[in-house]
Amino acid sequence: MMLDNRGLEPPQPMMRTLKALEKLQTGETLKIINDRRPMFLYEQLDELGYKHTTEPNEDGSYTIEITK
Template sequence: MSAEPIEVDARGLEPPQPMMRILEALASLPAGATLRARTDRRPMHLFPILTERGYAAETQEQTDGSFLTLIRRA
């Protein structure tokens, strides 16, 4: 059974605070769980760090113009 997803709402924050919130939350992400991060923009600077830490990420634009990024262990 996969662990419950963790939700991070980083909308309304100035860079680099969204990245900090997401990376801090990832540190406590249980094995097999997914982190769902909501941001105002596509988190371009986050992707290389996620790859370096062994995570896979997928970003989708939402109807309200925000972005939802799903992050899990690669």
């Protein structure tokens, strides 16, 4: 599943991402694209036990892969 959060004002990207994560089954992955590093989202993911990796994109955005 892919979620493009570019162009959204905070906290919309985080809210959309957390809502999408609720639908994931264990072992499934969600990829999101954000305009900036989602520092507050990382804290939430760590608390909820999700694994995540972040890759910078050429346009300055970030792709974050989150696994339940």
